[in-house]
Amino acid sequence: MTRPTTIEVSNSLDVHGQYPWRLGQIKIGDEYEFPTRVFWLLTTWSTTGTIPTSQWYVGRHISLNSFQDFGSMEWLVDDCWTQVYSHDTFGRGIYGSLDLLVESVLAGKRVRVKINSYITEADNLYVRNGQVSAQLLGQFSKTSAYNFLTNVNWIWQIASITGDVETVRYDIGSTLNRLSSNDKESITWFVASRPWSKVLTTSSSGIVTYGSKANLNTSLQLLQYHRGRQYCHSKLRSCSTVYQVYQR
Template sequence: MSKEIWNTFSVEAAHVFYIFCTSGIYEKSLQYLSESSRPNDPDTFGVIGLRWFTRKYCRHRDNYPIYCHDDEGRETCGSLSKLQSVIQQGNDVRIFSNSKIALSLPILDNISLRNAIIYAQMLRYVASNKAVYNGTNIRKFKKEDRHSAFFYLSSNGTITFLRWYFAGLQKGIEVDKRNMDWYVDTCWSEIYSYNNKKAVFDGSEQRLRISIMAGRRIRVVFTSGVATEPDSVIVQTNGHTNAQLLSRMSRFNHTHFDKKPYWIWQMISTTGYRHFLRLVPGSYVITKNVQNRKDSVRWYTDTRSWRKLLTISASGTVTTGSKEVLSRSLELGGMLRLVVTFSNYTVIAFTADSIEFIGLEVSAQFVRYIGHIQKPDSSDRMFAPEPHWNLILVTTEGRLTSSLWDVKDNRQISTNTLSVTCSWFVN
């Protein structure tokens, strides 16, 4: 999200989209949150020095990739059954396709298993096309046809594209066939599981909380076959853990989005409680009644080494680590996760969406978070009756800025700055 300076949100919030090329050429484009019809500022082009990093994953002991198929879904390497097995065991998956245009999907927002078919959604893409800048071939955002593209990929070779324009208009669904290579990251271990009657199968809530407080990422797998990484996890003062899942789009079947798709937002709890909110993209009109139910869930934790490089108290004092070590590790491509403790001892943990440096100070943004409230007569959490985005900016000064925006009409509600204790973890 746009900022006035490194530690302050802009008065008029805007999504800031970038495209970076290995030539060093980049494009910056703004899309204002409050006025979908407002003309965009002119896109900014330039040349900048870049360093590119890759991240080491835990490979499966068998084939790598673990499964491949052609554009008709015919197996060309590995085993579909092994891929299904590792997904059910909470492991993360990546897809690469080298037909027509090479397509690498580093973020699969959710993965599902049904009828011996694996399908995955990738929902974080802004459309671009080929262009030439100062004689160099690049990609740039579409100027007259700006839209997000939602991908739906299936192990039978089908890939579905859904275009959604920033003004809230939908364009017809397109279907293509692609060969795909499926890679698996096995750096995950089951830490807590229970059924819908809250009978614990394995692990404990305490072990889960310890992992969260140690900065580790979390994944969940439902008996319905859906596996995903929560956008955020919240540990309450009574010890219960809740998680938000905001990155799932409704589907018609295992290869197609709904003709009139909607977001499926969820709050889940270690009590087995699962709270749903369904909203139309763009307009964010609630499409169906709010739904609640109990579910069987397995929770998994990242087994990598996450180092706590800095803890800042609510008074802004360094209590653990050093700002210099933190900034140096981030400049070397480290992945950042934050654990924030509020004055009432509630904790929220998340992976930073973006990071900015100013000297030894660091600010981290987290923009995939929806306001929530206590469920009556319960330790569980649920979305507020009038849902709102909670845009978060945390700095190494010990401050957290929270900017609230109404989900339905993109109207700013308030902006508050709090003093918090925050631990910064890097892998």
């Protein structure tokens, strides 16, 4: 089971999903273990039935292997996503409510953005002075919708409701920046509609300002999903940092 971090629809209406957050493993007896030299296992899943894979050693820009597999697939869709806002390349709203997007981010909702033909989930979200920006980290370079380059790079972006999109490309396992760019893009913002329940708020010194740590511990013991969030209160000129944990 794989949850693609980035989805793209090609001109032929085929769907291709990238997934970078997987490491290779080997089977020893009845158990699976990491190899002595751990490597990234980058894959693209396509409705064409192809599964291109590129393997790169962790911490070094050295390719281990690259191949193309084929397989039958089942594609499952979560209908919890709702389009809440979209804007043009200059950040002028053309659909929905910016206030609703800000409210959703501050309520701990998951967010996805659509830029051109691809959709990706935000890894980190920020609200500063009423402006929303998102870090998009789960992408890697390609020659087409699903084929790998010989030299694969991470693609990291910061997308903002102003229409600004900053992109950097770093070689996998290296500090070499292959490309940096600043572009203006039309962006559509989607929000997960599932409710999150706030169970705990703490100050920077760990003092409880809402809820209780006991409730959080109980939720974790029940194996309920949780995540941390850092945000800047939009009514303050300076950036206030608050960590909140939400229970679903």
